[in-house]
Amino acid sequence: MSALYQMRYQGVAGVGHGAIYIGKGMIAGVDVTGARYSGTYAAQGSNLSGAVTLTSAGGALVTGLPVPPGTKVPITFSLPANFWGGQFQTVTVGGKPVQVAFDKIADIP
Secondary structure (H helix, E strand, O other): OOEEEEEEEEEOOEEEEEEEEEEOOEEEEEEOOOOEEEEEEEEEOOEEEEEEEEEOOOEEOOOOOEEOOOOEEEEEEEEEOOOOEOOOEEEEEOOEEEEEEEEEEEEOO
């Protein structure tokens, strides 16, 4: 499961993409806007549940919220264990729903 993933996301105000590492209980990534992602997850039954902090590079989020550089936005999620098949899943970004899809790039031991 420890792997690098391409992520694609869409919200009411636009779309975006980035790369994210998910493995060994941690999450780290970056997107096309320069935002950084850092967080943790845990297995809960057949799902992965976690919390991530998005640190904004400035601009508007796909939720429509304008944020200055350095703003920290909470993301929470509960994903199926096989989340990386390219299907869109709902995550919560700053209290708003965003659709995110993950495609595995490579396993990382």
